[in-house]
Amino acid sequence: MFQIFRDHWPNYLIEAWGLGTFMVSAGVFATLLYAENSPLSFPHxxxxDLVMGLGMGGTAIAIIYSPWGKRSGAHINPAVTLTFFHLNKIAAWDAFFYILFQFIGALAGVLLVAVALGSPFQEAPVNYVVTVPGQWGWPAALVAEFTISFVLMTMVLWVSNTPQIARLTGLFSGILVTLYVVFSAPISGFGMNPARTFGSALPAQTWTAFWIYYFAPPLAMLLAADLYQRITKMRSHSICSKLCPNGETPCISPICCSACDQVIRPWRQKEKVDAIS
Structure with missing residues (x-):
C-alpha cells in the first residue's frame, strides 16, 4: 500500500483537485445565478438553467482535457472509479485512494466557496448546492439519478473505445453535464456523484434521500459496464479507463496503457499520413 501511495500520490491529488475545482465552479455559478439579490437577471x-449548465459542462471539459486531467484520467467521481475497478482497469488500493481524495476534494471545494462567498452561498436557495429530490419526490429523483449515470457511463465506454472519436470523450461528457444540469437538476438536483453530494451535504447538514445519491450512480454505471461488455464482447483489458484517452501521459495501470495504445494508434497513423500528404 505504501509503495503504491508513493508512486501514485500525484494522481490522487489530481482527483481531489479535479472534483474540488468542479465544486468551486458549481458554487460560484449557482451563487451568481440563483442567490437572492443576485445582480444577474434572466427573462426566463x-x-x-442553461447558463448554469454551460458553466458546469465547460468546467468538466476543461478539467478532463487539462494536463492534470489527462494524467489521472479525470474520474472525479467514485462511481466512475468503482466501475473501472470492476473492469480491472485500476488496482484496489489505487481505487481506494482515488475515491478517498475525491471525497476530500469535493468537501474542500465546497468549504472554500463557503468561506469566500459566505451567506449567499450558504443560505437558501443555493444552500451549499446540495442535491435533494425536486417537486416529484424521491421516486423521480431515483429514476433520474440512475438514468443519467447509466447514460454517462455507456457514452464514456462507447466513445473512449472507438478510435475515430475517442478524443471526443471529454467533449461528449461536458455536453451531457450541460443537459443534465438543465433537465435533471430540477428533478434530482443532479448528483450523479456520491462525493459531490457528500461535499455539499456535510456542511449544509442536509441528508434528504442521501441514499439515492450514494447507491444509484455506482449501480447504474456498473450495470452499464456489464451491458457494454456483453454487447460488444470486448474484454476488460481492451478498455481504456481515462475520460481523455491520450498518449501524452502514462495510465495508472500498465494494462490500461496497452488499451489506450490500441485506441490511440489509429490517430497517430492518420496523422502520419496527413503529414506526408
Missing part, C-alpha cells in the same frame, strides 16, 4: 428560468 430556463435560460438561467
Amino acid at each position: 428560468p430556463l435560460l438561467r
